[in-house]
Amino acid sequence: MSLEELYREVILDHYRNPRHRKPLDRADAHAEGVNPLCGDEVTVELAVTDGRISDVAAIGQGCSISQSSASMMTDAILGKTVEEVRDLIQRFKAMMDIDHEADLGLDPDRPGAVLGDLEALQGVRRYPVRIKCANLPWTTLAQALDQLSAS
Amino acid sequence: MSGLEHLRADFPVLQREIGGKPVHFLDSAASSQKPTSVLEAMDDFYRCCYANVHRGAYALSAESTERYEAARSRVASFINASDPTQVAFARGATSALNLIAHGWGGEHLRPGDRVLLTEMEHHANLVPWQMVAARTGARLDFVPLTDDYRLDLEALEEKLDDDVAVVGVTGMSNVLGTIPPIPRIAEAARSVGALLVVDGAQLVPHQPVDVQTLGADFLVFSAHKMLGPTGIGALWGRPERLEEMEPYEGGGEMIADVQLHTSTWAAIPHRFEAGTPPIAEAVGFAAAVDYLDKVGMDQVAAHDADLTAYALELLADIPHVTVYGPADVDARGGVISFTMADVHPHDLATILDQQGVSVRAGHHCAKPLMRRLCVPATARASFYVYNTRTDVDALVDALGVASRIFGVG
Numbered sequence: 001m002s003l004e005e006l007y008r009e010v011i012l013d014h015y016r017n018p019r020h021r022k023p024l025d026r027a028d029a030h031a032e033g034v035n036p037l038c039g040d041e042v043t044v045e046l047a048v049t050d051g052r053i054s055d056v057a058a059i060g061q062g063c064s065i066s067q068s069s070a071s072m073m074t075d076a077i078l079g080k081t082v083e084e085v086r087d088l089i090q091r092f093k094a095m096m097d098i099d100h101e102a103d104l105g106l107d108p109d110r111p112g113a114v115l116g117d118l119e120a121l122q123g124v125r126r127y128p129v130r131i132k133c134a135n136l137p138w139t140t141l142a143q144a145l146d147q148l149s150a151s
Numbered sequence: 152m153s154g155l156e157h158l159r160a161d162f163p164v165l166q167r168e169i170g171g172k173p174v175h176f177l178d179s180a181a182s183s184q185k186p187t188s189v190l191e192a193m194d195d196f197y198r199c200c201y202a203n204v205h206r207g208a209y210a211l212s213a214e215s216t217e218r219y220e221a222a223r224s225r226v227a228s229f230i231n232a233s234d235p236t237q238v239a240f241a242r243g244a245t246s247a248l249n250l251i252a253h254g255w256g257g258e259h260l261r262p263g264d265r266v267l268l269t270e271m272e273h274h275a276n277l278v279p280w281q282m283v284a285a286r287t288g289a290r291l292d293f294v295p296l297t298d299d300y301r302l303d304l305e306a307l308e309e310k311l312d313d314d315v316a317v318v319g320v321t322g323m324s325n326v327l328g329t330i331p332p333i334p335r336i337a338e339a340a341r342s343v344g345a346l347l348v349v350d351g352a353q354l355v356p357h358q359p360v361d362v363q364t365l366g367a368d369f370l371v372f373s374a375h376k377m378l379g380p381t382g383i384g385a386l387w388g389r390p391e392r393l394e395e396m397e398p399y400e401g402g403g404e405m406i407a408d409v410q411l412h413t414s415t416w417a418a419i420p421h422r423f424e425a426g427t428p429p430i431a432e433a434v435g436f437a438a439a440v441d442y443l444d445k446v447g448m449d450q451v452a453a454h455d456a457d458l459t460a461y462a463l464e465l466l467a468d469i470p471h472v473t474v475y476g477p478a479d480v481d482a483r484g485g486v487i488s489f490t491m492a493d494v495h496p497h498d499l500a501t502i503l504d505q506q507g508v509s510v511r512a513g514h515h516c517a518k519p520l521m522r523r524l525c526v527p528a529t530a531r532a533s534f535y536v537y538n539t540r541t542d543v544d545a546l547v548d549a550l551g552v553a554s555r556i557f558g559v560g
Contacts, residue, residue, distance in 0.1 A: 039528055
């Protein structure tokens with residue numbers, strides 16, 4: 001696996017041009033995630049209307065893997081229901097699971113691709129110390145969802 | 152070239168290949184590799200003469216005790232301490248600094264006293280003082296850095312007044328490589344009656360250090376950063392300062408007498424060594440300083456300086472690489488922190504690793520310094536006796552790969 005497969009163009013694009021990075025005027029949930037060992041930080045804000053994610057922000061600093069994962073995550077969850085988002089978190093975590101046996105393939109455009117751009121992050125699985133970078137925004141998102149259900 | 156290139160053969164780890172590539176180990180500031188002589192000294196000790204130290208009536212314990220105390224003498228002579236009782240073994244520089252902060256600071260700091268540290272301290276020479284300041288009512292103050300990454304000595308002298316009870320400074324920054332002039336700082340500290348604590352975790356492995364001319368009251372260092380094992384370090388103190396310091400941990404080995412309600416302490420330095428000490432590690436520590444003395448600490452320092460000058464020159468030619476640290480090799484050691492354009496240091500470290508180059512990326516346990524430098528993290532390459540210019544060339548080539556992948560330049 002070459003470094004080019006890890007640092008795919010779509011990852012560098014989201015790293016350099018992160019989507020949904022502006023704090024929300026009105027957030028229904030707000031969670032902050034940090035990897036204390038490496039210093040990566042992601043803050044996730046959600047606005048929910050009629051059970052769907054009507055607005056989202058992911059603000060943070062860190063490596064290209066954590067920050068592109070956050071940016072792609074915002075694209076992926078906007079407009080989805082809370083249940084769909086929970087399902088997406090499961091599927092993303094499964095994809096990043098180092099013990100996951102199925103070869104999910106690396107082409108985000110292949111038929112049946114379920115995670116879209118996010119599948120570009122699959123290459124991270126080959127670099128175990130970096131998996132936590134890719135997962136950070138998703139763990140933080142799960143915390144934000146927990147706030148929604150709590151309130 | 153400094154002529155130490157043959158030493159690499161003494162380090163088994165460096166003979167490995169990882170992913171078909173030689174190991175270009177550039178993370179000695181975090182921990183160094185170990186030569187065969189250290190590994191064999193510890194192995195031989197376990198095979199020939201291991202038993203618990205002190206108070207054993209049998210031959211093995213007597214022999215083990217002798218080896219442990221001989222190691223203390225050896226480490227003491229390495230820093231030219233006038234007597235081995237001035238050296239207490241600790242788990243490492245961190246635990247030694249905690250002992251000083253709690254054992255001396257906790258005992259002697261009063262509300263209104265100030266502890267003067269610097270902006271470039273490792274968390275190990277900051278957090279223990281924060282803890283003790285909160286307990287005693289002392290305040291912390293910090294000497295800033297100049298824009299060329301040196302300690303601002305004018306600011307230091309302005310901040311020094313009679314309220315300053317302790318000055319704590321790194322002997323060599325683990326991020327910038329900066330080596331502040333300790334004898335000058337010692338003189339300034341002495342003029343206001345302040346205690347000087349030197350964190351020698353980076354300094355002692357890389358430069359000749361003579362505690363009789365350094366001017367410090369306390370000096371701490373870790374074995375694992377100077378070719379020795381993990382789990383042991385040393386605290387050197389002036390005898391009168393060691394006498395003023397209370398033990399931080401109680402237990403076996405550190406007592407003179409124990410009653411049900413009170414105890415009295417053993418003599419220095421044993422009162423600071425509660426519990427069974429790291430005995431084989433002490434033996435390994437002694438073997439490590441034997442190795443360094445055989446090379447010669449002047450040669451070690453010259454070798455670091457040669458590699459540092461070579462690396463700084465090559466890094467200066469790479470577009471978009473920023474180096475954080477003094478440009479003058481006389482004012483710094485072989486620790487080079489850098490960033491490259493908008494490539495995050497963790498990404499740099501991953502890419503470099505794929506080329507066989509091991510560097511550290513992150514805040515290097517110096518978060519306040521990272522804020523001062525206005526960066527969340529840096530990548531850091533650091534050198535030791537076993538590194539060669541080939542390692543530096545590999546670093547530079549690997550940065551070229553990073554530059555290409557991230558489309559920098």
